[in-house]
Amino acid sequence: MPVQAWVEAATLAKSAVAYNAGTPNRAREAGVQFMEVFDGAGCGWTSHQDPDKASGTLRTVEEAATWPISHPRCTRAFGPRPDHVPEV
Template identity: 80%
Template sequence: MIYRNGARMPMQAWAEAATLAKSAVAYNAGTLHRAREAGVRWMVVFDGAGCGWTSHKDADKATGTVRTVEEAAACPISHPRCTRAFGPRPDHAAEA
């Protein structure tokens, strides 16, 4: 596969990255759906140390932050092969 910028990537590597991204989005969507059903409004973010909220270049680093379920749903991953996951924080409203 040849990208618009001229970069080349074997089709197998592209397909693997696409599959991993889709499965990560689906996993996080399920987590967020269940949190909503349980009335949880806040999620803690588990991600790579250098991973930004919307991309690696984003200065808003994601890991360890607490985001609303809506924010988490808007950015379930930030890049292909992203390891982002969310954990419910039902106690966060009491801390806010």
């Protein structure tokens, strides 16, 4: 892999992690407990090959903070879901 491609992938991954860390952190501060995941249709939660597909799922704020992306060049984003409250 050319150095330029490696540098680009690393930069994109770092910026995606930083962006996706901010959204769950701010949601947590606002009392939101769940996030909706926006990701590529075939992208898994913990890796691209993970059978647990991420897009369209609801995850806890803690889960979102743990897995801000699943692979280099990941397009994952989160949306706070204040309307979703856990069942008791």
